[in-house]
Amino acid sequence: MNKLLSIIIPTYNMERYLSKCLESVTATIVPDSVEIIVVNDGSKDNSLSIARSFQAKRSDIVEIIDKENGNYGSCINVGLAKAAGKYVKVLDADDWFNTEGLVTFLSLLKNVDADLILTDYTMVYTNGRKRSAHRNWSVYHEYDETLMAESSFLKMQMHAVTYRSALLRDSEYRQTEGISYTDQEWIFYPMRFVRKIKYFNIDLYQYLLGREGQTMDVHVIRKCVSHHILIVKRMLMEYTSWHEGGNGNKNIYFDYRLLSLTRNIYKLELLSLDNTFDHKLVKEFDDFIKEHFPDFYRRTDDCLIHDFFRYRFIRYYHRYGTRPLRWVRMLNAALKKIQSFY
Structure with a gap:
């Protein structure tokens, strides 16, 4: 059949x-x-x-x-x-x-x-x-x-x-x-x-x-930040090569996906409370998109770090290259309550 x-x-x-x-x-x-x-x-x-x-x-x-x-x-x-x-x-x-x-x-x-x-x-x-x-x-x-x-x-x-x-x-x-x-x-x-x-x-x-060890577990997501970075880098390079300038509706979709995934990488930087997270990887990623995709880099300035956390952390990170510990604690506490990384 x-x-x-x-x-x-x-x-x-x-x-x-x-x-x-x-x-x-x-x-x-x-x-x-x-x-x-x-x-x-x-x-x-x-x-x-x-x-x-x-x-x-x-x-x-x-x-x-x-x-x-x-x-x-x-x-x-x-x-x-x-x-x-x-x-x-x-x-x-x-x-x-x-x-x-x-x-x-x-x-x-x-x-x-x-x-x-x-x-x-x-x-x-x-x-x-x-x-x-x-x-x-x-x-x-x-x-x-x-x-x-x-x-x-x-x-x-x-x-x-x-x-x-x-x-x-x-x-x-x-x-x-x-x-x-x-x-x-x-x-x-x-x-x-x-x-x-x-x-x-x-x-x-x-x-x-919510199961322990799931790829959506925040602890697992943090450990795999290099995976996220590799995926987004490839997407950015592929999308740029498509030259679909005339397809506005699809561009809106692709832009949204890319901005959301990039936001999540910065969010991993903000979520880290210990010394096991590789902050150098995020800094290298930040330098990469700033050099190769400057327009996209500027647009990430206005991305909210989380729907329940309204401060524009990415803009702060772009300007100062660091993260305020007070915000780190606030976001971690908020995510525990709502049980959602995204």
Whole structure:
């Protein structure tokens, strides 16, 4: 049977969460129009055994790729090379889908012809709190690139995104390997080629937040500041080379993503309370964008460091090259209360 949707599940030492993830996409009500590609990234726990047990139950839909560790981007790349579905979506192994929502989504995909399909998702915190990411767009309308300039599109994350597989193949999309946080590339580079957009009011993706050791854990984010810097540098250089000056709506989107990611690097500088953080890396990054992207550098002056912390720290850092300890303590205290780095 021709597959409508390929779901790539990158997996590294996820034995605690993988069963829930796979149960959500392999239940008996899930039709065989879906393809589940579990990419085991050299796990040292029982992740591979768990994946194989689900493959035994649903051999009609579950494929397993077992490879040496290469980090998140390498999992996406090998998954894309295997994907047979008309559309492709990424599901992290510690997250899960609303199974009924998946069945509905697959039914709707039969009559869709779009480059990008957006769905809703729910942020599920380990303390029991939930927050829905719902868009007030029409399910009856086919959108074009003008949607990219809308506020709710600008703030959307990878959990909402499903791409036409051919778009990724034709654009020769490859995610950076060997580092973390390359999910930001998933919602950046392919957008250059998106023309037709469709939205479905389906709460599909269930995004777990708050677990210790998660890449979204602030302590982990701090340790990986070099990964963030590498990703943003590449994005800035690539975006500059595209010369898409006539596409205003897409430029608004790309500018927003770049400014947000750059803001987060400065935020890591402000968040550091100990001596383990490499402040030199941020200073080198600051010098790099000042020298090579002076207009962009000046625009970062006006970026707020956090929606709940209104002071323009980046402007202060540009001027004095340092950070006031009082603000460091204030932001750390605020982030503990709201449980959100972003």
